[in-house]
Each structure stands twice: as C-alpha cells, then as structure tokens.
Amino acid sequence: MRIVLLGAPGSGKGTQAKLLSRQFNIPQISTGDLLRAAVLADTQLGRLAKAAMDAGQLVSDEIVLAMIRDRLSHSDAANGFIFDGFPRNIPQAQALDALLARIQKPLQLALFIDVELDILIQRLTGRRTCESCGQMFNIYTSPSRLEDRCDRCGGHLRHRADDNEETIGNRLRVYEAQTAPLIDYYREQSILRTVQGIAEIEQVSAAIMKVVKDTAAREIGKPQPAVEQPKQGGKEQPARVVVKAAASSTEARKAAPKKKAAVKKAAPKKKAAVKKKAAVKKAAPKKKAAVKKAAPKRR
Ligand code: AMP
Numbered sequence: 001m002r003i004v005l006l007g008a009p010g011s012g013k014g015t016q017a018k019l020l021s022r023q024f025n026i027p028q029i030s031t032g033d034l035l036r037a038a039v040l041a042d043t044q045l046g047r048l049a050k051a052a053m054d055a056g057q058l059v060s061d062e063i064v065l066a067m068i069r070d071r072l073s074h075s076d077a078a079n080g081f082i083f084d085g086f087p088r089n090i091p092q093a094q095a096l097d098a099l100l101a102r103i104q105k106p107l108q109l110a111l112f113i114d115v116e117l118d119i120l121i122q123r124l125t126g127r128r129t130c131e132s133c134g135q136m137f138n139i140y141t142s143p144s145r146l147e148d149r150c151d152r153c154g155g156h157l158r159h160r161a162d163d164n165e166e167t168i169g170n171r172l173r174v175y176e177a178q179t180a181p182l183i184d185y186y187r188e189q190s191i192l193r194t195v196q197g198i199a200e201i202e203q204v205s206a207a208i209m210k211v212v213k214d215t216a217a218r219e220i221g222k223p224q225p226a227v228e229q230p231k232q233g234g235k236e237q238p239a240r241v242v243v244k245a246a247a248s249s250t251e252a253r254k255a256a257p258k259k260k261a262a263v264k265k266a267a268p269k270k271k272a273a274v275k276k277k278a279a280v281k282k283a284a285p286k287k288k289a290a291v292k293k294a295a296p297k298r299r
Helices: 013-024 031-040 044-054 061-072 090-102 117-126 165-179 181-188 201-219 250-255 269-283 285-294
Strands: 002-006 028-030 081-084 109-114 127-130 136-138 192-196
Touching: 002 013, 002 181, 013 028, 013 081, 013 201, 028 031, 028 061, 031 044, 031 061, 031 081, 044 061, 061 090, 090 181, 109 181, 109 201, 117 127, 117 165, 165 181, 181 192, 192 201
Parallel strands: 002 081, 002 109, 028 081, 109 192
Antiparallel strands: 127 136
C-alpha cells in the first residue's frame, strides 16, 4: 500500500504509522525522524534544517524532497510505504504526485487523523519518546510505568526539543496555513479518508486498519493507472493519474458526489484555492483562537 498519513502535530500519525508499518510490513517514512537523525549526526543537511525545526517552521521543500527521493529509492519501499509528516504543503504534494506518477505507483490512500486542537496541545506538551526503540508515551495520558525509562526496552525517554509551548504554537499555525489544505487536495483526488483520532490508540488503530484493508481490497482488480506524462520543455507539472472505473470511497461520495469515478482533471487552480480557504475557515473556527491562546503574541 502507498499511504500518506495526514494530521496536525500530536494527532498520533507517528504512533499509527508504526503500527501500520508492522502490520503491513512496509516502511514508515517520517521526514521529521529523518531530519532529527540528520541534526543528531550533525550532517550538512541537518545543520541546514535545524534552525527551521527549532522555530517550528517548515524545512525547505528542496531539502525535504531530496531526502524523499533518496528514501524511495531504497528497496524496502518497493512494495509500499507510509508517509508520516510528508507532504506538508501543496508544492510537496504535487512533487510527490509527479515522482510517483513517473514510476507508475500513485498514492492509494490519504488518511486524515482528525483531532481537536485542545487535545493536540496536551498531547504535544506531555509527549515523551524512547531514544532506543521509538516507543511513544505521554506523561498525562499514557505514562511509562518506569517514569523516565521505556516500558518496552528500558531505554531513556526524551522530550523533543520542539515540544515546548512556543514552538508548538508555531507548528500548529504552520499546520493550519500550509498542511491543512492537503485535506482538500486529496479529497479532490478521491483518495481521502478520515478517522477520528481522539479515542484510545487501539481503537484509532482498529479504525485505520479497517480503512486500509477496505482500500487494499478495492485496489485488487483495479485497472492499472494510465499516467499522463508531464509536458516536455515547459515547467514540470504534476502528472495526473486517470483511473478508469475506480470504485469511489465513502469519503469521496460524501465529499465530492459529482466526481464519482476518477480524478480526470485537476480543478482550475484559482477555484481550488478559494474552496480550500473556505473549508479551512469553516472547519476550524475554534482552532485559530486556541492556537493564539497556546502561544500569545509577544509585545
Ligand atoms: P514532525 O516530527 O513531523 O512533527 O516534524 C518536526 C519538524 O521537522 C517540523 O516542525 C519541521 O520543522 C520539520 N519537518 C518535518 N517534515 C517536514 C516536511 N515534510 N517539510 C518541511 N519540514 C518538515
């Protein structure tokens, strides 16, 4: 399966990606983890990325896309992957579409884990990660029995440098402005499905497994996608995938009743942008206030 996990910081993407990775034996590709490893190893890429990460801003698309191109060339990604924390904005999503279209392996599912903002803040401030095995804990909701040691392997638990209140505020603002529009982007491609992410990890995981299995079942017997190649000579455009007689998901039927079978044409850019703005505003009126609350403006 080729999956993108969407959701705000703290929505549980990392935890759920690990569970999916074990279940389906495909790699979790977390750009956040790759970047943190580069920072820790003090590579040139890590040094370039560090300032943006510390400030809760996005690292440049150029760096992130180079990392993704390299990671996708590893043999373990040949049978699928779960992107966690990537793409983070529309240009990254378009570049990913173009990259996957070239190898004729388009995304099959964009899974949005929906969590309210107040809960996100609590999750982020309480989050602890095992340095050795990556197991995640939360001092408020799911603490380790061994306090600052991992229940599973005894490793040391770490509080991420960017999980402090000021950086969290920035990360949530960046999410709303740049990443949330991807929900509509993938809805327009009829591959978006949404799962409520407020329940226990096991319950969220069960809901996600069901969606993934449903999607996998529909993929079987689906005709191979014909891929429109980007125009030569001009600026590279994201290749659009024309899927004949693809079964539409519940989400797609609900969200876009007119686009039953396929994403034949991308919507004209202007219209899409207007729609996206309206949707973000409508979907999260409380969010803005809460984000402001989380990180009050300095005078
Ligand atoms: P995460 O672990 O996904 O929350 O990412 C931690 C930080 O890494 C983010 O706040 C960004 O600074 C950076 N980062 C991770 N993924 C991306 C991405 N796809 N594009 C740009 N920056 C990213």
